[in-house]
Amino acid sequence: MTNKLRYFIGNWKMFGDFGSFRIIHRINQFSYKSRKRFKKKIIICVPNTLIHFFSKKLKSRFISLGVQNCHHHQSYGPFTGSVNASMLKRAGAEFIILGHSDNRSEGETNQLIKKKIKSALNEKLNIIFCIGETFKEKKSGKTFFTLRKQIRNSIEKKFKINKIIFAYEPVWSIGTNKVPKIDELKKIIKFIKSEIKKIFKKDSYPKILYGGSVNDSNIRLFSSIPDIDGFLIGGASQSSKKFIDIVKNYYK
Numbered sequence: 576m577t578n579k580l581r582y583f584i585g586n587w588k589m590f591g592d593f594g595s596f597r598i599i600h601r602i603n604q605f606s607y608k609s610r611k612r613f614k615k616k617i618i619i620c621v622p623n624t625l626i627h628f629f630s631k632k633l634k635s636r637f638i639s640l641g642v643q644n645c646h647h648h649q650s651y652g653p654f655t656g657s658v659n660a661s662m663l664k665r666a667g668a669e670f671i672i673l674g675h676s677d678n679r680s681e682g683e684t685n686q687l688i689k690k691k692i693k694s695a696l697n698e699k700l701n702i703i704f705c706i707g708e709t710f711k712e713k714k715s716g717k718t719f720f721t722l723r724k725q726i727r728n729s730i731e732k733k734f735k736i737n738k739i740i741f742a743y744e745p746v747w748s749i750g751t752n753k754v755p756k757i758d759e760l761k762k763i764i765k766f767i768k769s770e771i772k773k774i775f776k777k778d779s780y781p782k783i784l785y786g787g788s789v790n791d792s793n794i795r796l797f798s799s800i801p802d803i804d805g806f807l808i809g810g811a812s813q814s815s816k817k818f819i820d821i822v823k824n825y826y827k
């Protein structure tokens with residue numbers, strides 16, 4: 576196991592209430608206690624309704640908080656039910672997930688995601704940018720084509736690469752208990768890295784996570800891929816025990 580920094584990012588999706596702070600509290604305690612043993616960065620992305628309360632309550636250097644989407648419009652506007660990056664930043668978010676397949680499947684395009692990334696970067700938020708192919712695309716041999724398009728149509732050379740974490744999340748793997756074969760995943764991570772390097776300077780070091788049905792048993796499989804900088808964890812991040820076990824087992 577290398578001593579490279581690893582990201583463990585929780586995506587709570589549309590789950591959680593004020594009482595769920597106990598999950599954050601336990602993860603924070605674990606993060607503090609294991610700070611010398613594991614070189615890790617823990618980020619929990621919560622629903623918008625919780626970010627302000629949690630960020631005020633959490634006084635910690637050991638975990639960070641984020642949200643899961645925003646409207647692309649930079650300032651206030653007549654967009655019923657929406658919040659922009661600036662509002663989320665002021666409510667306490669440090670990170671934001673953009674391009675998640677849950678939102679792509681509701682019609683979010685690469686162009687729209689690009690606008691959201693721009694607006695979140697303007698607010699100095701850190702982006703967790705999700706890409707990934709559907710099952711149909713995988714079956715028809717279009718994985719690389721899809722990933723290239725998602726990257727090229729949403730990422731611009733002038734974006735700050737060190738503010739963007741890429742998360743490879745095959746859509747067919749999210750919430751299904753199915754994960755890619757390790758050899759396949761290695762090739763895909765390499766491909767994503769090379770595509771990003773084509774946009775940014777050659778010596779840029781893009782951070783790439785894997786996400787999709789990560790749990791405390793399959794996490795060991797992924798530790799054999801040194802190129803992976805961490806994990807985006809959905810279902811299992813809604814339990815402090817499952818989330819902590821994933822981190823512990825990764826380093827075993």
Ligand code: PEP
Pocket residue numbers: 586588744748749750751786787788789807808809810811
């Ligand atoms: C996700 O929704 O980002 C995700 C990775 O979900 P899960 O871990 O539940 O597959």
